[in-house]
Amino acid sequence: MNDHFGTWMTRWMLGGLVLLGLSGCRLEPTRWNADIALPLVDATWGWSEFLGDTLGEVTSGSPGVLRFQGKVAEVPLAELTLLPDTLVENVLSPAFAGGPFEVPPGAVLLDEQQDIVFQGIEQEFSRMTLEEGKIAYRVRSKTNGYVQLRYDFPSVTIGGVPVVLDVVLPPSTDGGSQIEEGEIDLASATIDFTGASGTEVNRINSNLRIGTPADIPYTALVYGTDSIDVQMLFTGLTVADVEGYFGQIDIDLNESADLFDAGRFPSGAVAAMPTQANLTVHNRMGADLAFWIESLELAGEAIDHPAMGMEQVLARADWSTDPPAADAWELDLLACTPNLFEALGALPADVAVNGTLQLNPLGDVTAGHDYLRASDPPYVSLDLELPLSVGVSGLVIREEVTVEARSMPGFVGELVVRLTHDFPVEWTVNGRFDALAFGPGPEFSATMPVGSESIELRLPVDAERLAKGGTLPIELHLDTDGAVPFSGFETVRMQLALEGQIQAVIE
């Protein structure tokens, strides 16, 4: 009643207010025009955006010097760092038919030491520490009585404590099963793979004991059809470090990588010559390493080097010192024929390397004492020093920025394109606004002289063209008169802004 009264009064009051204010009702939408000017996009392209963001460090100077010293690739060793899943299953069934036979509390039905053999491993591991992994277990009992299961893994320790699975299952009734499932986390676990004897490989010592719990006063009735099933799945095992004999693993080095996207760099040539360019292969693994580089190709063009096709052997690292003493092999890239960097100046689309890598080319020379820390695999580093005195001929760089869709009813105005740069050479730029709903718009072209203020271009746009957004593809053209010193910090900046008038409407 009160709410009804309140509602009635509210309507009365609001009606009065509206009548007072309007002296009538809404006859048409309320509209007004507002002038807006909003920045939309700010995009900057420098050397790292043009050529990739892993170029390294640029030191100031004229010209600046691009330096790169660091890892460029690692040798994948999945055979040593990822273990296949291993399933261990034990099924205990009475050796009789009929029944029932009474089994008192505290009786032992099975007490057995087992060496669990890890399957699918070609190496001979003696010890490892896991980065992560787990044991997924499933215990099923079809016995009319309490069942206690204790699985000891003295070879698997976490913080020095052996891993143990201890499960008590209640009686199963009416022919059904009692099941318990779970997981044991093995992250940072240490595994001794030498088995119960201490001399084996790829096997861990375990002890399985099945019986009736002594502390539960219940006499089990066992039939010949009863069973107890234990499944242990070692899964997701990744290695932190590993010892043993790794075998003579052959690894193909058939690698390729994209260099200059032809869609982004459709034409042009760049001339720049490094003063130093060394590629080094490092072996921090406690196992010998041999490799052959058969070929190196840039966009299908063969690059030759005196070391190609020859076997290179890197001795095992000595982990008895800190840091470990690693062997390395160095390749002078400036000794390539034809010159590698002249070939790179033609902006090749890709690079391809073919070769082979082999572990332990001399066999098991340490009697099973290879060692690998997964975080320190063999790797390739580059030591490059490139003065940025660069000649450019007919270089075209394509970029594209997106103008997101926006609802601006009644908008009439301009898309303002503002371009600035601080390169010591003149750029020319052309582009257009491609509205998704209307297709390519009229093209614009401009020259950006050296040291100029920003270049501003205005493209007419309206609400319909903004409603679905679009793209602004541009082409940047660069030519130099011979080699020009660059600082390495030059940038081209493009800003987009929207200026015009919108009509706000209240229906």
Next chain:
Amino acid sequence: MKALWIIGAWCLATAASGQQGEECSFHPAGVSYAVEGMHRSDVLTNGFLRTFLVGGLLEPAEIEGIRHRMEGPGEGHLGMSAGHALSWHGVVGPAGRVPRVELASRGLMSAGVTEGLFSLVFQGNAPDLGQTLDLAPARVQWLQWNRLAFGLGNAEGTSFVDVGLYQAAWGADGAIASGAFYVSEGVDALAVGMEAELDFWERAGWGLGLDVRHQWGEERWWALEVKDFGVVRYGEGERVVADTGLVTTGLPWSGPGWTVEGVQEEGFGEDLFVRKRVGEGWQLLPARAVVRAGTSWSDGWGGEAAVTWGGWMPRPRLDVRVQWSPSTEWGVELGAIAGGWGLVRPVVGLAHGTTSGRWAVVWDDPVGSMSANGLGRGASVVWSRNL
């Protein structure tokens, strides 16, 4: 019975003109009904408000004029109210007290915005490139309530205490606590930030409030009035909170928050404000305090001045009037009002007493009310009669 009407009307008329004589000692019971409504602003014209509410194109010149008026104080205000009240008072009791009952309803809206917020909404940001538009403080309050009050007063009705039971049927309170919008002169940098909160409730709330008036003196008198002094316990409602900020020279391509990719993703705007249900709470009524003084001169002339604080008005309101009763049936008044939501404006009033009752009409800013360039309209009508 007719004689009683004549006596009552005459008493009322002479009381209004300050000529109440000692011989009129009979104070009959009476009833009155009042209706009032107004909208008042210090910047918004009647034409702007009408177009905004009825529809049509808001002309740039009119918007520029409003903004020009906001330049000095940096803000503008708008108040709207409407209400009606039915009152009854009885005869003088044994202790000289008169019982009073009033049933009233009233709605009140008060809004205040900064010049920056107004210009950003109605003119856009382009005219103010390179300048920071302050979006705060801005506030909108709206309350509609019904009131049933019982009280006691003196025989003349000049002093009384009324205790009212309030039903707040609907209300809202929103504010921008801090906020700014900036775009550089070269349209290459944008900075915006805002903290805002809006509460509104749908379920009726209940509360108590007081109306008190006490007058000292008769021919030269002054009075202290307090109206709608109390609180209501409002019902459940909803709260919308916005707390966002952005500084950019254009949206970056990707990453968390405001990015070209992010704003196109579904649900992006949900991060900019939080909408949640809120439980019951207390709300102060828009209480007003009035200090009023008056005097009577000879030949039916009188004067009155009042200062009012509160009632959600952004500034105190000063009200000065001169009254003249050329006859026992007619009275007129002329005055000026300054402050409140509006600027200085005239006010006129007319009263007429007959044997069937007395009418009093007050018209706030009669000239401005008729003009599209006026800054508000307001009127009240009171009808009363003795029983």
